[in-house]
Amino acid sequence: MKIKFIKQMMVLIFLMLIILSSCAKDKINEEDQNYIDLPSEKMNYEVSRDQYFDAEGNLLVPFDIAYRHQFLNGDLKYDDNTILIKLSNEVSSLTKAMKDAGLSDLELTIQGQSSSWYKVAVTQDQDIHDIMREVRQLNDILIADYNYIYETEAITGYPDLSQNPRIDEQWYLNGYGIPEAWTWLDENGYSAGGSSSVVVAVIDTGVDYEHKDLAANMWTNTNEIPDNNIDDDNNGYVDDIHGVNVISDDRFHSGDPMDDHGHGTHVAGIIAAANNKEGIVGVAYNSKIMAIKAGQASGYFTQADIAEAILYAYDNGADVINMSFGGTGMSIAVQDALRTAYTRSVLVASAGNSGAINEGMFGIPNYPAAYSYVIGVMSVNTQGVESVFTNYDARLYNSVEYEVYAPGENILSTLPNDNYASWSGTSMAAPVVSGIAALIRSAYTDRDMYPNKFIMGQITATSETGAICLSPQIHGIHNVPMIVDANLALTKMPKPDVSLYDYYVFDSETIDAANNGDGIIDAGETVDLGLVLRNRWGMSENTIVSIDSISSGGVANPYITFLTNDINYGGVGTYSTKDLLTRNDQFIVGVDDPFRIKIDDNTPNDYIIRINIHSTMENALDETDTNTYHFPAGTSIELVVRNGMILPNIIDTDMTLTKDNYYIIPNATIITEGTTVIVEPGTQIQFWTDDPNDAYADTAITYLKVEGSFITQGTLEEPVRLFPSELMSRYRVEIFENKDGFVSINNTVITNPHIDITYANKVEFNDNYLQALHYRYLDDGVVRSSYTSSHIIADTIENSIFDTIGADYTYYKPYIRANVYNSIFVNSAVNFDNEYYYSNNVFLKNSTVDYNVPINIYLCLTMRNRTNQSSLRDSSYLFISTKVNKFIIVDNLRYRSCIYLIITFHIYIGYVFFKQYIIDIWISWNL
Secondary structure, three states: OHHHHHHHHHHHHHHHHHHHOHHHOOHHHHHOOOOOOOOOOOOOOOOOHHHOEOOOOOEOOOHHHHOHHHHHOOOOOEEEEEEEEEEEOOOOOOOHHHHHOOEEEEEEEEEOOOEEEEEEEEOOOOOHHHHHHHHOOOOOEEEEEEEEEEEEOOOEOOOOOOOOOOHHHOHHHHOOOHHHHHHHHHHOOOOOOOOOOOEEEEEEOOOOOOOOOOHHHEOOOOOOOOOOOOOOOOOOOOOOOOEEEOOOOOOOOEOOOOOOOOHHHHHHHHHHOOOOOOOOOOOOOOOEEEEEEOEOOOOEEEHHHHHHHHHHHHHOOOOEEEEOEEEOOOOHHHHHHHHHHOOOOEEEEEOOOOOOEOOOOOOOOOEOOOOOOOEEEEEEOOOOEEOOOOOEOOOOOOOOOOOEEEEOOOEEEEEOOOEEEEEEOHHHHHHHHHHHHHHHHHHOOOOOOOOHHHHHHHHHHOOOOEOEOOOHHHHOOOOOOEEOOHHHHHHOOOOOOEEEEEEEEEOOOOOOOOOOOOOOOEOOOEEEEEEEEEEOOOOEEEEEEEEEOEOOOOOEOOOEEEEEOEEEOOOOOOOEEEEOEEEEOOEEEEEOOOEEEEEOOOOOOOEEEEEEEEEEEEEOOOOOOOOOEOOOOOOEEEEEEEOOEEOOOEEOOOEEEOOOOEEEEOOOEEEOOOOEEEEOOOOEEEEOOOOOOOOOOOOOOOOEEEOOEEEEEOOOOOOEEEEEOHHHOOEOEEEEEOOOOEEEEEEEEEEOEEEEEEEEEEEEEEOOOOOOEEEEEEEOOEEEEEEEOOEEEEEEEEOOEEEOOOOOOOOOOOEEEEEEEOOEEEOOOOEEOOOOOEEOOEEEOOOOOOOOOOOEEEEEEEEEEOOOOOOOOOOOOOOOOOOOOOOEEOOOOOOOOOOEEEEHHHEEEEOOOOOOEEEEEEEEEEO
16 A cells, blocks of 8 residues: 555646646657757867867767767777768759769668768778868758768677576576565556566667567557568658668668567666566566667678667657667767657667776776766676676766666577577666666656656665675775666655756856956856756756865865855756756857855965765655755865966067066967077976876977077076976976077076076976877877977086986986086986087986995096097997985086996996096995
């Protein structure tokens, strides 16, 4: 009785909500019969990086632009013979310009209201990248994209197919709330195995619809007459009784989705193998399977075929769409198709089997599982531990999240020709979730009251059983979501689960006249903050978000003032996102109702401000629920403030930089020919300005190129200082001359030097870290980061100190290519160039060669040529040992090649031919 009461209460609550508030009903349902039709304007491929995605993580530019590095590394597969293009519906055929660009054979893929997607063949005698660049310039082509290829998620272990399966071999049916869910359905008047009216589309390699465990549960297209060789329902497919084959173009499409690989049949059996005592039982063993063959016999899927398959499922009323395939590339065409299907169908996809994280330095998401409107399913074993092969989620509430775990190891299921086998993979975990979605839809049939978002929220937010990380040592700290629970998904009352999803900061001049609108927060600016909220479960109401800067010690940050610090977001729908952002078409340009923050004029440079974000909200779906819900504890963001005078990218008028200002070179800067920049004593110049740990930070390439003159004039008491930002402390300070440029550095401290100049006098060169310096460079239009040895190049360096330059670092010792006089090398490991003179220098505690000398040695060497005062022989060389505590080398002259002689104490002393030279050596030591 209690269970029936819960069910009745849920129905009454939803009915009351619909009557009282139109916003409680998912607006998306109003579009059930229409495709999502994105703006039909010509795509701008040149937008800035912050415009690559919308607030929900959808691509606004093609994948090869948004993820150019991943695209260029060669790991992504795409069809070399076709591309995808989007045309206005006013353009129904290829124009002459399109044909001239190498396009032919236009084939409709997605029909929209104002624009449509087509697959089009490309000329084979031209490089596909050259064709892509050309067609993207054509005005009639709104979007051009690659036709990426996905694969079935790799499966492991192929046991003997002749095994005699039984239900007790299906270990996963004995847990995860599945038996309890069957009992709940049966006790509440529903079929325990789900309803035969619920249809699950399996987009895969096809399904053996004649299999003895599947034949009774195949979906039937009632608008088609079998075997009459006529397209009775005029949907473009002949005799599509149980599904369709959408592989390749229209010539190869058919109504026969027979599996020629086995993967799709295995997936279908996990979902809906019949309870007919023939073999196994599916999770939703009374639901129907719509077989859609988009995967080839090889296991590959093209984006064009996937898009067609998704829309076939949508057009034919699929309640759930299972996609046990994926890849790191994605096309906007598939994205459009998924967003259309999401208006009615529960979307489920496998997270992938690369053992990879979805975000971070070495992470890349697996699509379609990483979309926010697709349930991404990871795998666990019988003990609830992450499978060794499963991809996994980096952090809670990110924009490329995998939402849930499900059993995915040794999953027994059907194979073609009435066979069975146990396979492993996230491909097997996803259909477990799809089967549970079918059970939920069987109980909650009213789409207006229980939209697909309700089902997705129930699946991802109700479980109380957490997975166990496979290897914290290898994976590190990462988000470990719950393992799906079918019973709780059916019976647990929805509650709000709202969190911060993303945020945007704006500093336009329309906010405050003192702003510069460069997208970087500067001291003295007034900025607008726009938050994007995501709800993973039941609808909220009266959602009030507030912000503050109070530390854990209860002290407010003194450098910020909140002009607006609380906003009511109202209701955040079930499994939805909500924001108050301003959009120009699909691009985000501001905030309608912002949090407004004033940054103090005296905020230190590179100062990190932590903004704490709090919320209170109520349950919009249960008026008897008096609880107040909140954001997860510790929700916060960090803003980095810059305080300094930004030097222009092009300096074309004479300048004098003084210690009264703090100067910043944030990007590539050039001093033009004929222009002189003088730097006075005590002046500080910072190179770089952004945060290297922010995935969306500005990808500047910072250096100072001098075609005119750059002269520092520090003093011993007030040296000039050149250094990288604290947030970019591993990056190099790069200054170089170009053309007839002239650089003279005097009484200056340079940190992380990488220079090519004329003259340096009384300069301290030092490194922040005992390792190679990082830098950025441009590679085919993409900014990349790397590290390597640095160099110090000059005509002359004198009276200077090289302090901890490259110390103890074996592989990336910096090069000194300069005539160096009267200077000191301390704790340094450097490579000298044999084309330059190094005279009257002192070497102290250096680490050029790694040999241990257990005694203190003072060594003074004098080299003189008694027969020829003009030059030394080419073989003359001097090399210094490493662990010697004190070392002075007097008049160490020019050398060319290296010949080593090992003598006592494992000290290397340079060898000089005795024919023309005399070497005087004095050695003293203390044992």
